[in-house]
Amino acid sequence: MTSKLETVTQNIQTSAEESGRKQEDITLVAVSKTKPIEDIIPLLDQGHRVFGENKVQEAANKWPDLRERYRSVELHLIGPLQSNKVRQAIHIFDVIETLDRPKLARALSRISQEEDISCPCYIQINIGHEAQKAGIAPEEADAFIALCREELALPVIGLMCIPPSGQDPAPYFRQMKEIAERNGLAKLSMGMSRDYQTAVRSGATSVRVGTALFGARSYPK
Numbered sequence: 001m002t003s004k005l006e007t008v009t010q011n012i013q014t015s016a017e018e019s020g021r022k023q024e025d026i027t028l029v030a031v032s033k034t035k036p037i038e039d040i041i042p043l044l045d046q047g048h049r050v051f052g053e054n055k056v057q058e059a060a061n062k063w064p065d066l067r068e069r070y071r072s073v074e075l076h077l078i079g080p081l082q083s084n085k086v087r088q089a090i091h092i093f094d095v096i097e098t099l100d101r102p103k104l105a106r107a108l109s110r111i112s113q114e115e116d117i118s119c120p121c122y123i124q125i126n127i128g129h130e131a132q133k134a135g136i137a138p139e140e141a142d143a144f145i146a147l148c149r150e151e152l153a154l155p156v157i158g159l160m161c162i163p164p165s166g167q168d169p170a171p172y173f174r175q176m177k178e179i180a181e182r183n184g185l186a187k188l189s190m191g192m193s194r195d196y197q198t199a200v201r202s203g204a205t206s207v208r209v210g211t212a213l214f215g216a217r218s219y220p221k
């Protein structure tokens with residue numbers, strides 16, 4: 001029987017090939033938020049190592065044990081980060097994908113220095129200008145990227161977004177690629193269960209997939 005992991009991986013490969021890209025250039029971030037350890041272990045046993053969680057405390061409860069049992073796990077924070085949780089977050093996560101405001105950038109910079117931890121980050125862009133979504137407005141992206149890199153010396157590696165639901169995501173993904181290119185950023189985290197194939201065809205270097213790997217979540221985020 002084909003596992004969900006194999007199906008998603010195959011779909012990524014197909015979309016990559018359709019757009020003249022290589023599968024190795026796209027990372028699958030398996031979004032395990034709300035899912036218990038028993039649901040995560042089968043993916044680890046299949047060799048998958050990159051996971052995303054959206055809450056600091058939930059990750060702190062689930063991942064230390066799993067990391068002891070499985071080597072070279074890479075854990076991404078994909079949910080909002082409060083400034084008062086930064087210290088804990090940089091010890092638990094390997095990558096922070098949701099750098100979304102100056103106050104957080106300043107806290108991350110200061111605390112990373114204090115703890116002597118360099119945590120690669122993505123800047124979250126509110127690509128659809130949605131009031132309910134976090135992120136930097138696209139027209140403010142260049143200035144915020146410069147602040148993070150130059151003034152705060154943060155290791156910014158890419159951009160992340162969640163496009164508006166119920167619309168064709170492709171134009172939003174294209175805009176993301178433009179912002180990344182003009183700022184010399186190599187990584188683009190975009191695409192979820194509903195649109196990861198479009199994201200891959202639009203240049204995503206990582207896709208964050210939950211439902212298509214784990215099934216529906218039993219309670220809303």
Ligand SMILES: *Cc1c(COP(=O)(O)O)cnc(C)c1O
Nearest residue numbers: 031054078192193208209210211
């Ligand atoms: C939950 C979540 C995902 C995964 O969503 P699915 O639709 O279940 O694939 C991806 N990115 C972020 C930021 C999320 O919060």
